[in-house]
Amino acid sequence: MTSKKTAIITGASSGIGQATAKELAARGFHVMLAARREDRLVELKKEIEAAGGTADYKVTDVTSADEMKSLAESALEKTGSIDVLVNNAGLMPLSFMNKLKVDEWDRMVDVNIKGVLYGIAAVLPIMEKQKSGHILNVSSVAGHMVFKGSAVYSGTKYAVRAISDGLRQEIDPSHEIRVTIVSPGAVETELTNTITDEDILNSFKGAPMKMLEAQDIANAIAYAVEQPPHVDVNEILIRPRQQP
Numbered sequence: 001m002t003s004k005k006t007a008i009i010t011g012a013s014s015g016i017g018q019a020t021a022k023e024l025a026a027r028g029f030h031v032m033l034a035a036r037r038e039d040r041l042v043e044l045k046k047e048i049e050a051a052g053g054t055a056d057y058k059v060t061d062v063t064s065a066d067e068m069k070s071l072a073e074s075a076l077e078k079t080g081s082i083d084v085l086v087n088n089a090g091l092m093p094l095s096f097m098n099k100l101k102v103d104e105w106d107r108m109v110d111v112n113i114k115g116v117l118y119g120i121a122a123v124l125p126i127m128e129k130q131k132s133g134h135i136l137n138v139s140s141v142a143g144h145m146v147f148k149g150s151a152v153y154s155g156t157k158y159a160v161r162a163i164s165d166g167l168r169q170e171i172d173p174s175h176e177i178r179v180t181i182v183s184p185g186a187v188e189t190e191l192t193n194t195i196t197d198e199d200i201l202n203s204f205k206g207a208p209m210k211m212l213e214a215q216d217i218a219n220a221i222a223y224a225v226e227q228p229p230h231v232d233v234n235e236i237l238i239r240p241r242q243q244p
C-alpha cells in the first residue's frame with residue numbers, strides 16, 4: 001500500500017480528467033484512473049509514471065453503480081484510503097428540444113447525474129469511516145444559466161450543483177469531508193464531439209474566443225484540494241474571459 005493520498009478521477013481518458021490526473025500526480029497524489037477506453041488509460045498511466053508519479057487504472061462505466069463501487073474498492077485495496085474523488089465524467093450532446101433526441105437525453109441523465117450519484121455512493125461510506133475526504137463534482141457554467149440548445153444538459157448540471165450542495169450540508173461537522181462544485185465554462189476538449197444537432201454546431205461559428213484549456217480546470221481542482229482541512233471551497237465558477 002502507498003503512503004500517498006489517493007485520488008480517483010472519472011473520465012480520465014481525455015480532457016479535464018486527463019489533465020487533472022497529471023496535475024494531482026505531480027503534486028504527490030496516487031491517482032486511480034477511471035474511464036471506458038482502456039488504451040487511453042494505459043497510455044496515461046505510462047505518462048504519469050514516466051514523470052515520476054504513481055497511478056493505477058480500472059476500466060469503469062460510471063453509469064453502473066456496481067462498477068463504481070468496484071472502482072472504489074479497488075482503490076481502497078491498493079492504497080488503504082480514498083482521499084479525493086473527482087466526479088468528472090460527462091457528456092454534452094447539446095440539441096434543440098424539438099429535435100427529440102431522446103436517446104441523447106437519456107444518456108446525459110445516466111452519465112451526468114447518475115454517474116455522479118454512483119460516485120458519491122461508492123466513496124461516501126469509506127470517507128465517513130475515515131472521517132476525511134474530498135468529493136469534487138464537475139458541473140458547468142450551464143449549471144448556472146440556460147441557453148438555447150442546453151435545456152437538458154443544463155438540467156443535468158443544475159442537478160449536479162443541487163446534489164453537491166445538499167451533500168455538503170449533510171456531512172457530519174465532526175468529519176473532515178469536503179464537497180466542491182467545479183463549474184467550467186467553454187473548455188477546449190472532446191466534449192463537443194458528442195453533438196449531433198447540425199443547427200447547434202452551426203451556431204458555434206461566430207466570433208473567435210480564446211477557450212479555457214483542460215489544464216486551467218486541473219489547476220482550479222488542485223487549488224481546492226490543497227486547501228487546509230478547515231477550508232471548504234464550495235464552488236469554483238471559471239469562464240474564458242470573453243465568455244458572457
